[in-house]
Amino acid sequence: MQKIAVIGAGTMGNGIAHVFAQNGFKVNLIDVADAALQKALQTIGKNLDRQVSKGTVTEAQKADTLANISTFTSIEQGVQNVDLVVEAATENVQLKLKIFQELDQFAPAGAILATNTSSISITKIAAATKRPGKVIGMHFMNPVPVMKLVEIINGYATEKEVSATIVTLSEKLGKVPCVVNDYPGFIANRILMPMINEAIYSLYEGVAGVNEIDTVMKLGMAHPMGPLQLADFIGLDVCLSILNVLHDGFGNPKYAPCPLLVNMVTAGYLGAKSGEGFYKYTPGSKDLVVSDRFSR
Secondary structure (H helix, E strand, O other): OOEEEEEOOOHHHHHHHHHHHHOOOEEEEEOOOHHHHHHHHHHHHHHHHHHHHHOOOOHHHHHHHHHOEEEEOOHHHHOOOOOEEEEOOOOOHHHHHHHHHHHHHHOOOOOEEEEOOOOOOHHHHHOOOOOHHHEEEEEEOOOOOOOOEEEEEEOOOOOHHHHHHHHHHHHHOOOEEEEEEOOOOOOHHHHHHHHHHHHHHHHHOOOOOHHHHHHHHHHHHOOOOOHHHHHHHHOHHHHHHHHHHHHHHHOOHHHOOOHHHHHHHHOOOOEHHHOEOOEEOOOOOOOOEEOOOOOO
């Protein structure tokens, strides 16, 4: 594999493009909005500057990485002659199905089609194509340049050779691949989201405050950040979407999202990206400040 297309220039898409380009792959970064593509290139440049300052890459490697990335606003043009497509668009079922129908139409017949979805059925996405054997989940963790894990999800029809190829490719990126099967939430979010939801329930029921809940998990369980801060970082809307997938997929009430989470998303308090969730986020500040709504 030499040439990769990445669909979506948001946080995950630009991180995936960064990692592939830094490891010598030619990357076509595709988004319908040119402004999003330009912002993605700026973000990749800033992240590379951070790596240069830490001595993990050289200025020459930074230049090579940026030179490996081309941008496109058309899927048809961006996926020509690629060996692999990694879709990293918004976590929306209908949008992903539409994208994979287009990818199936325009990508080379032998190309593998991967999705970075964190919860949506790979089997369902694959069924939107005429090549279900070549569709697979490639779930990177955020921030992509830093996090080592790639959760590789085999759909019901994914070919063994395709799975083995993606495992090898992930290792070439310096990642640690873990292969799982296609059930709601896979492994990462099937375990993580109920924990986050239970933390929100604990706050909702008045068991403890935001800071206390996160401190218990950080100091007692050696988590690098507490579940409420992590929820803010992921995006509360994304957390709600994944919990709904789990709830719908298993029909088990233990996955039902906390009413507090539903209300916060409805009101637009989505976490770091909206400026406030369980904590308040001020541009340029790294201070962790509990939202006034939850301060004691």
